[in-house]
Amino acid sequence: MRLQVRELSKRFGHVWALREVSFTVEAGELAVLLGPSGSGKTTLLWLVAGLEEPTSGQVLFDGKNVSSMSPRHRNVGMVFQNYALYPHMSVLDNIAFPLRLQGLSSDERQARVREVARMLSIEELLQRRPDQLSGGQQQRVALARALVKRPAVLLLDEPLANLDPVLRRSARDEIRSLQRRLGITTLWVTHDRDEAMAVGDRLIVLREGRLVQEGPPTEVYRRPKDAVVATLLGEINLWPAQLRQCSSGWNLWVDGWPEPIARWPCRPEEVRGGDDCLAGVRPEDVVVHPDGPAELLGVEPWHGATMACYRLGPHRVRALLLRDQAPATASISFLQGSVIVLPPPR
Amino acid sequence: MDRLRSAGSLLPLMALVAITTPLILLYGWLPLAAFADEVRGLRPSGLTLDNFRELFQPVAGGSLAEASVRSLLLACGYSLLLLAAALPAAYALSRLPMPGRRAVLAALLALHAFPFLSLLVGVYQVLRELGLYNSLLGVALVKTATEVPLAVWVMKGFFDRIPWELEAAVLVDGGTRWLAFRRVCLPQARPGILALLTFAFVSGWNEFLLPYIFLPSQQQWTLPLFVRSLIADYRFVDYGVVAAASLVYVAPPLLLFWAGQKYLLQTYALSGGVRAAR
Amino acid sequence: MLLPCLALVVPFLLVPALMTVHLSTTNMSLATLGNTQFVGLDNYARLLERPELPRIAVNTVVFVVPNLVLFSLALPLAVAALTTVWNRSVGRFARLLWLLPRLTPSVVYSLLWVWLTADAPFGTLNQLAEVIGLQPRNWLLEHPWLTIVAADGLIGTSFATVLFVAAMEAVPRELVMAAQVDGASRWQLLLHVVLPYIRWPVLFVSAYQFLSLLASFELILLLTNGGPGLWQTETWSLYAYHQAFSYYAGGLQIGYGAAIATVLVLAGLVASLLFLRLFDFRRLAGEPRLKVA
Numbered sequence: 001m002r003l004q005v006r007e008l009s010k011r012f013g014h015v016w017a018l019r020e021v022s023f024t025v026e027a028g029e030l031a032v033l034l035g036p037s038g039s040g041k042t043t044l045l046w047l048v049a050g051l052e053e054p055t056s057g058q059v060l061f062d063g064k065n066v067s068s069m070s071p072r073h074r075n076v077g078m079v080f081q082n083y084a085l086y087p088h089m090s091v092l093d094n095i096a097f098p099l100r101l102q103g104l105s106s107d108e109r110q111a112r113v114r115e116v117a118r119m120l121s122i123e124e125l126l127q128r129r130p131d132q133l134s135g136g137q138q139q140r141v142a143l144a145r146a147l148v149k150r151p152a153v154l155l156l157d158e159p160l161a162n163l164d165p166v167l168r169r170s171a172r173d174e175i176r177s178l179q180r181r182l183g184i185t186t187l188w189v190t191h192d193r194d195e196a197m198a199v200g201d202r203l204i205v206l207r208e209g210r211l212v213q214e215g216p217p218t219e220v221y222r223r224p225k226d227a228v229v230a231t232l233l234g235e236i237n238l239w240p241a242q243l244r245q246c247s248s249g250w251n252l253w254v255d256g257w258p259e260p261i262a263r264w265p266c267r268p269e270e271v272r273g274g275d276d277c278l279a280g281v282r283p284e285d286v287v288v289h290p291d292g293p294a295e296l297l298g299v300e301p302w303h304g305a306t307m308a309c310y311r312l313g314p315h316r317v318r319a320l321l322l323r324d325q326a327p328a329t330a331s332i333s334f335l336q337g338s339v340i341v342l343p344p345p346r
Numbered sequence: 347m348d349r350l351r352s353a354g355s356l357l358p359l360m361a362l363v364a365i366t367t368p369l370i371l372l373y374g375w376l377p378l379a380a381f382a383d384e385v386r387g388l389r390p391s392g393l394t395l396d397n398f399r400e401l402f403q404p405v406a407g408g409s410l411a412e413a414s415v416r417s418l419l420l421a422c423g424y425s426l427l428l429l430a431a432a433l434p435a436a437y438a439l440s441r442l443p444m445p446g447r448r449a450v451l452a453a454l455l456a457l458h459a460f461p462f463l464s465l466l467v468g469v470y471q472v473l474r475e476l477g478l479y480n481s482l483l484g485v486a487l488v489k490t491a492t493e494v495p496l497a498v499w500v501m502k503g504f505f506d507r508i509p510w511e512l513e514a515a516v517l518v519d520g521g522t523r524w525l526a527f528r529r530v531c532l533p534q535a536r537p538g539i540l541a542l543l544t545f546a547f548v549s550g551w552n553e554f555l556l557p558y559i560f561l562p563s564q565q566q567w568t569l570p571l572f573v574r575s576l577i578a579d580y581r582f583v584d585y586g587v588v589a590a591a592s593l594v595y596v597a598p599p600l601l602l603f604w605a606g607q608k609y610l611l612q613t614y615a616l617s618g619g620v621r622a623a624r
Numbered sequence: 625m626l627l628p629c630l631a632l633v634v635p636f637l638l639v640p641a642l643m644t645v646h647l648s649t650t651n652m653s654l655a656t657l658g659n660t661q662f663v664g665l666d667n668y669a670r671l672l673e674r675p676e677l678p679r680i681a682v683n684t685v686v687f688v689v690p691n692l693v694l695f696s697l698a699l700p701l702a703v704a705a706l707t708t709v710w711n712r713s714v715g716r717f718a719r720l721l722w723l724l725p726r727l728t729p730s731v732v733y734s735l736l737w738v739w740l741t742a743d744a745p746f747g748t749l750n751q752l753a754e755v756i757g758l759q760p761r762n763w764l765l766e767h768p769w770l771t772i773v774a775a776d777g778l779i780g781t782s783f784a785t786v787l788f789v790a791a792m793e794a795v796p797r798e799l800v801m802a803a804q805v806d807g808a809s810r811w812q813l814l815l816h817v818v819l820p821y822i823r824w825p826v827l828f829v830s831a832y833q834f835l836s837l838l839a840s841f842e843l844i845l846l847l848t849n850g851g852p853g854l855w856q857t858e859t860w861s862l863y864a865y866h867q868a869f870s871y872y873a874g875g876l877q878i879g880y881g882a883a884i885a886t887v888l889v890l891a892g893l894v895a896s897l898l899f900l901r902l903f904d905f906r907r908l909a910g911e912p913r914l915k916v917a
Binding site for chain 1 (some may be wrong): 796798799801802803804805806807808809812816817820821823
């Protein structure tokens with residue numbers, strides 16, 4: 001099912017939680033809503049689920065406007081951050097609950113529950129109660145409950161947030177492959193950037209209620225719209241810079257460095273109204289050769305590699321080195337095409 | 347429940363109105379009768395303040411003012427006694443390692459289950475022995491004794507919730523448990539204490555049975571007894587005056603509740619015994 | 625720490641309780657004051673022989689059971705549900721109104737009911753009856769039980785509503801949302817999620833009100849004093865009170881009254897034990913974490 005959100009806005013009292021957000025998630029796609037707390041991701045999820053009505057704008061399921069429909073009629077499945085399992089019911093009854101409300105017979109319910117339980121490997125847990133389950137098990141039960149009704153869209157509210165870090169990786173992969181297999185349109189809310197990058201077909205970045213950027217994760221990573229998005233998605237070096245025209249096109253000059261660091265035949269469109277901008281290079285794109293004008297300031301272990309910090313002229317440069325040794329002095333260059341140009345900070 | 351959207355349909359609203367109407371019928375009469383010459387059902391005729399004027403004239407057997415003062419004394423005295431008895435006990439039973447803790451708690455629960463009725467004669471004897479018969483103090487003591495078990499259980503619930511780290515910090519800083527009680531637990535349990543105080547005051551103010559039985563002489567009467575004396579003779583009573591007296595009598599608890607409602611409604615229901623363990 | 629509490633409870637609760645049991649085995653009364661003798665279980669035997677005994681027992685059941693089920697459980701659950709799951713804004717006003725019976729002094733409360741049920745043209749109910757076209761009557765005198773149960777019931781409703789409302793409001797928000805997403809209507813939400821969640825307060829109210837009703841006689845005393853006919857609305861507790869303290873019933877039969885009361889106590893104790901088992905007492909009592917005294 002194709003999910004569309006058009007100019008969606010929501011106000012609580014005087015506070016605008018969402019402002020004119022629009023995007024489309026194609027059938028079977030997994031879209032990740034990424035943003036800091038307060039960015040409106042959960043509000044957006046509630047609006048899609050029908051738990052709140054929009055102040056203005058529309059939510060469309062396959063072109064049909066469902067904005068004022070109550071959750072009962074929308075056929076969405078949702079996994080809540082704290083799982084929200086009914087404490088007084090067994091796991092089986094928890095999962096069967098939506099089916100029971102639909103009026104399915106006991107036999108049909110049993111069959112469907114077992115089918116879903118098998119898919120999520122929780123068959124042995126069916127007779128237990130929620131308080132007898134571990135966090136990971138509870139999450140799978142919550143997922144089962146959401147999926148058992150074969151929903152049109154699946155909504156996940158920070159599904160990995162309450163899991164042990166050790167468990168997170170495997171849970172993440174499991175949910176992802178399950179989603180692919182079932183082909184359900186999915187919205188996944190998170191504030192964890194690694195999770196967002198790994199899981200999504202499409203990334204939707206929210207900030208203070210507005211949609212800042214959306215697209216495939218690698219695209220947003222390589223071409224962030226502004227410094228905040230760039231930092232949100234990963235480590236990045238940022239330096240004040242200027243665009244200057246030259247004979248063969250446009251050069252990017254970082255303030256205080258003698259040579260331009262990038263050249264384009266046409267003026268990059270990311271910068272408008274003036275030549276001041278920010279130059280960005282990700283640490284993994286920095287190339288370090290021993291001996292040169294850059295001075296090593298310090299090193300830091302980084303996920304099995306080494307993050308080295310150099311001083312070059314008036315700025316610091318962070319470089320990700322796969323080898324253990326960072327040379328005390330170095331000459332710095334950047335991989336071809338890796339320089340990102342961003343609008344100046346406001 | 348705050349996330350639920352407002353219900354549209356009329357049926358539940360009508361059900362609520364239907365259920366609540368009897369209350370309005372019941373209570374509506376009171377203010378109407380107090381301010382009117384005569385009331386038929388709920389239809390008053392003639393607005394007047396005469397009923398109130400008559401009230402303040404001394405009636406044989408004490409006046410409204412004296413009875414009110416005594417009710418006030420009883421209510422205040424009882425509330426303070428209850429706090430003084432229940433708070434330390436609740437703290438001890440909730441947070442101190444005491445042998446026989448469970449036994450005492452169980453005994454308190456069992457004693458609370460004793461109908462007051464069955465204790466009447468015994469209480470009468472004890473009061474006589476102590477020379478507290480026909481005295482306000484006696485009534486206050488007895489009432490406290492009957493209510494203290496429930497008060498202990500409710501306050502225990504509040505004390506149960508206080509994080510252990512806070513007391514531990516006091517001990518590490520060099521204080522005693524008693525200090526921890528005064529400086530940490532009491533302030534932490536303040537909502538519960540205030541709620542208890544309010545309910546105790548209202549309960550003391552409203553108490554009828556105990557004064558009825560143990561304060562035989564009119565000089566010692568509290569307000570409920572006074573009001574009742576106005577009704578005593580069915581046929582010749584002036585219901586307007588009675589209503590006026592009742593209104594005066596009912597006013598303080600209602601005002602107290604109105605003032606603290608949101609707050610009290612929350613804490614009342616957190617009564618510990620039921621929700622203690624998690 | 626426990627001293628003040630014990631100082632009160634022992635002389636005013638424990639001692640009288642023991643005394644009552646002791647008294648029930650004597651023949652203390654107005655006649656024998658100063659000359660009471662031990663009579664063993666005579667009082668109890670006498671009790672069993674009284675012809676009015678079955679009537680009183682039935683009265684007690686008639687008083688306690690409908691009161692408990694209808695007014696301490698069904699009605700407050702309805703009010704609580706209507707003001708939390710359905711009408712929340714109007715509900716706030718209704719909840720305040722429902723506080724009234726519990727807060728009203730018994731003297732005033734009984735007066736209100738007398739007025740409500742009084743003869744025409746004064747009684748409110750009869751005024752309404754005339755408007756609708758029903759026969760006016762003195763409800764209190766003609767249907768005493770109806771009036772008493774309703775009057776006492778509303779007090780219980782007042783008490784229980786507060787507890788139930790708070791319990792319902794405490795249902796976790798995520799659970800309510802999950803049920804909505806699962807497809808529940810409000811009614812289904814109430815039935816499948818809210819009611820099971822508030823099992824404990826419901827149990828507590830049942831236990832507490834049962835014991836309370838068994839022993840209460842204040843309102844009946846004020847409304848009908850056991851009448852209007854002989855023993856018509858006399859419950860067990862009122863009977864005990866009358867026998868022990870009322871002159872017209874044969875002169876302050878304290879010993880006999882004590883025996884009647886003791887039977888009630890035994891019934892209450894048995895009920896308490898049952899409820900304690902239901903409540904899982906250990907969990908309620910808890911364990912202190914700081915073992916330093």
